[in-house]
Amino acid sequence: MLTGLIIVGLLMAAGFALHRRGYAGYAPAPAGLAILHRGEAAFVDAVAEVLFPAGGGLALSGIDAQLPHSIDRHLVALPWRQRAQIRLLLGAVEHITLVLPSEEPGGRGRFSSLSAASRIALLDRLSRHRFGLLRLLMTALRSVFVLGYLGHPANLHGLSLAPFEIELGVSEAELLFPRVGGLVSSIAFGPEDLNVAEYREPLRPDGERHRAYARTAATQTGRAKR
């Protein structure tokens, strides 16, 4: 009886500790996330803030680029196995302080609770660590963030690296196949719409860039400045 009570008590204590470490105390998640929970969103912002600081020469900082949303969109599109791997990756670095504590007081706290200086120092430590597995962890984490940050339309537009604004080609494929998810009967093109040719005028290297990227850049950059 007593043993049972002790086991139950230990389990409850462990559950409480896990809850406190893993879920409690985070600010509410930003609206519109499909997968990331508030702890993960807080972690993403904590990394983004130090990995891509404001004033770093690009149109948007990591925080302004709203990486929780872009990473969330990526996760939604991934198969469950890869989605789980990335979420494990986020969780692993959030709690890596348990084995690689920061030097500041409370250095074993969650990554997202550390000061900015301690966070960037810890990421730097990971990227140079003698254990290949930890370096690999950092490479993977960095990749997830770089894709979201540099892929932001405002940042690409600011670097003149947004896709070109081009007339969409209409080939026989557009006449034969519907858009993904549609029925063949929904095909909107007919033979009169075909516009592909053996030769078409090349784009100009400084030609107009995709309007949606330009629009997003104007909106987001203005918002970030405010």
Next chain:
Amino acid sequence: MSALSTDWIEPARDRVRVFAQYDHAFEEKADVVVVGSGPSGAVAAFELAAAGHDVILLEEGPPFTVRDFELDGNLSMTRTMREGGLRMTRGTTMPTMQAVALGGGSLVNSAICVRPPDSVFDRWATRYDLERTDRAHLDPHFDAIADFLGIAPTPEEVQGPRNLLFRDGCDQMGVSSEPISRNVKGCRGSGECFTGCRSRAKQSMDVSYVPAALRAGARVFTSVQVQEIRRSGRRVTGVSGQVVAPFTHGAAKGRSHRFRIEAKAVVLAAGCTATPVLLQHSDDLANASGQVGENLQFHPGVAIAGVFPEAVQPQFGATQGYQSLAFLDEGFKLETLWAPPPLLALRFPGLGEELQARFAELPNMAIFDAIASANRSLGRVRKRFRSLEPVLEWQLHPDDVAILRRSLHVIAQIFFAAGARKILPGVSGIPHELTNIEDAAVLDSSAVKVGNLVMGGNHVFCTTRMHGDPTRGVVDEDGRCHDLENLYIADTGIFPQCPSVNPMFTGMALARRQAIALSERL
């Protein structure tokens, strides 16, 4: 504008099936069922249909129209690639991708079409008992495909500065280089081959051979996953599987209607990593030799970013417009490269402002890469537990590490000869930036270890290799499985060794030859 008659379009539409149409299980019959609509499968389907046979072409992915292309490189990969574009090898870790779309990899590759040199075919013939797999026998097939797809060297007006810098660097070094021949008509130089050509200039299979197959009478079923090859004695009788929803990576539980197709012959063109898994899943079919899934080879690739004093406007120009075949005898081929910038930037070193400063240099950057003929680096493909995705085990051989080191050093020399201010080798364990040719010598030294190399390997070979000896290979020179009378394989898995150059053209030429041979037997 197309001057050709389009009367065939309406009837051809009736022979297309897409996900939204499947509302019940179905069974069909055909002369030939082709599994996979990538370059080899599409060529085989067209040739067989054009010869008058009743052909069904099956594809697990959906057709993409030009409005379905996703410009965000990251999201594009999740939609067009298996495992969301995050597939990795085990052993020596390296990312590798396989497309899942009508047209297969041709939808999202850079359209490179290169014929392997005679030396490659000589090696294949000698070591693998092949008598008809040489340039003399294959050139008519290469020629026919080149005519059909309009394969031609990339014109100078769409090269853009970053491709021409490669040419200039090679010229300065006295190294031969040439514009890359591609299956493209009317390229405008948007540099977005990897996310789908919005101009529809790239002659990917979905705009070329698949429509031609439809026009010739073939039926095309998309969003269908083949799960089993059915067999009776020494013959296969068809395939079966289930409908899968687009972008669900085969995991959809909802509309999973079953299907079954009976055929006089089956052509597997599911790709070098999927075909062996399908055979293993079908009671280890065609594996008396024990070679199914073995001998896995890649062309591992490495790349360097070079930063020039002036802007090179890298977004403009053919994705891969120039190459050098001067080092094929040493085991590597050099190319220019562009991709969605966030993907290129994954290899940039640094954190915080240092990393952002490198992003800001992207407008001044060009990327040159090397692919290695790593035929000593071997691996195998196994079926993952309760899945049709593969497990890829592969080890980079030390001799091939030496080839990659040497290729990195040559790329560095080309960059500095072209006037680069500095290079970012993307190799851990050595300086993040190199600013002169003397310092670049470190790239060809023991400081560059396997674990430090950042590689990618999207050319995959040999897992169902062709061999004249039935005990040592899976298929014969016509692509027919040694063990079975009417099962054919037509993808890069049948290559006996890596071909040292980009494989799509060779795969299509072999598929055309196979289709003609099969047609005569039907």
